Amino acid sequence: MNKESVIIIENVTKRFPVGEGEFTALKNINLQFKRGEFTGLVGPSGSGKTTLLNIIGSLDSPTEGKAIVLGKNISDLSHQESALLRNKHIGFIFQVYNLLPVYTVFENVEFALLLQDYSKEERKKMVMEALEWVGLAGMADKKPDKLSGGEGQRVAIARAMVKRPEIVIADEPSANLDAANTHAILKTMKQLNEELGTTFLFSTHDEKVMGYLERIIHLRDGAVEEDEIIEANIINR
């Protein structure tokens, strides 16, 4: 089945000022990601994985080249427009979960919906559904400090998925998890990817995560070293 590209990266270069000079984090990257991909950016620290994800997530913009996400050139977006893009279409899962500590599990997941025009009833229904996806419906009233690492990351997945985004960006989601929890959250994400058709982009160097990826893009020193399709993991949707 021929799928449309939701993300197009064209000749993207990203440089950061370091002292008096510059550090080039991405060098002339060209990639395309199709709807429903379950893809990982793999490489050692400093290879440019997170920088590329930040650009795709409209948290940053390229120094050169174009990053077109859902038809929008990231460099051309205003603060408001990029916030709207993130709010409606992109979900984030962070390495350290980044749950808001004073909110309950329910409120953390509900947060993304508060910025949109959902009624209270709609929000409640959507949040509970998202918590059921990750198996935490019974923990809605707990605060993040009462959760284990695996539970915290599952809340983060629910928060990223509750608004049914087209793209989910997961930056080292298993870095703080043990093997059992890593497999649990990956299975959950894979299931959501299959059921909802959401595009998942990971940055990882965790072998366990790689075992679930349909496509692995190897980055080294800011350049694409290899773009590998893992046929065994591809599921026909």
Added chain:
Amino acid sequence: MNLAFQLAYKNLMGAGLRTWLNVGVLSFSFIIIIFYNGLIDGWNEQAKRDSIAWEYGYGQLLNSEYDPFDPFTILDGHGTLKEEQRKNLTPILIRQASVYPDGRMLSVALKGVDVNQSTLELPIQALKESTTAIPAMIGENMANAAKLKEGDEVLLRWRDKGGTFDAANITIVKVFDTDVPTVDNGQIWIPIQKLWDMTGLQNHATLFVANEQFQATNIPGWKFQSQEELLSDLTDIIAMKKVSGSIMYLLLLAIALLAIFDTQVLSVFRRQKEIGTYIALGMTRSQVVGLFTVEGSMYSLLAMVVGSIVGIPLFTYLAKTGIAFPAASQDIGIALADRIYPVFGIQLVLTTILLVVVAATIVSFLPAKKISKMNPVLALKGKLQ
């Protein structure tokens, strides 16, 4: 905005002790500001009320030669009015005199007042009912200064209209208690009819006190001072007192605002990851700035609630029972009662709320606006300096 309030409320409640410390200091400022201003307003009202009741009435018609601030004008600053012009006016004749209690000489203002008047609250009944040759009444401060008490006789020396000294014993028939020092300190009140006889200044008055029905007209040789004009000095003194007192509560408010400012600076620095998360979840930077600003201004709203819980019963109690002032404080030269009843008007409360909320919002916004320049990627990593 509603969302910012909801989130700010949750964040503040979640911050626990830090929030309540700021709220505590700010609510204390609220209470002190309202208390101090209420006290001054209460004093202002009491001083005006007593000055009107005891001295000013509804205005005074002063002989144009007489200047209340120049004792040398007392000698010639008097005159008469026609019968029809005296309607609704109480005559007061002032003469310089001396009394000699226990052999000491005290210069006094000898004041003759109509014993049938009802405009002023002076206890003239005692003068009216006395059968002594020259009945006199004095205030408590004067009684203390001259060491006189009711029933005492004391030698009085005065000058008649020709400038000739005369002397006689007067009898203190009443020592009255008043909050108005200008009818008490260094003053002796006798019936004006007696004073006319003693000085030969029949029907003369230094000034006339108007009652409510008096209509001011232009009378040659006399100048009318309205109640407002007479009270203006008192109002100015109290306004000055208010300004000098405000330094104290502004300092307190500054400390409270500094605590909020400090908390906000710390929050923006310490909560970088949270700020980055807000932005990643789709909040605009201005929304995050708004959230942090509302958080800061919400300290003042919470302080208002806490201040109300403590302040309403306290202020209600104080407004009922008043605050006692020591006797020594009565000698400051303006009307000050033994007990001041603070007045906590709605305008005072609303002005204070507005002052504190606006100030808290400004000091919250200043550190929060830094967020608008934050790089969300660095914020998420908590790497901003």
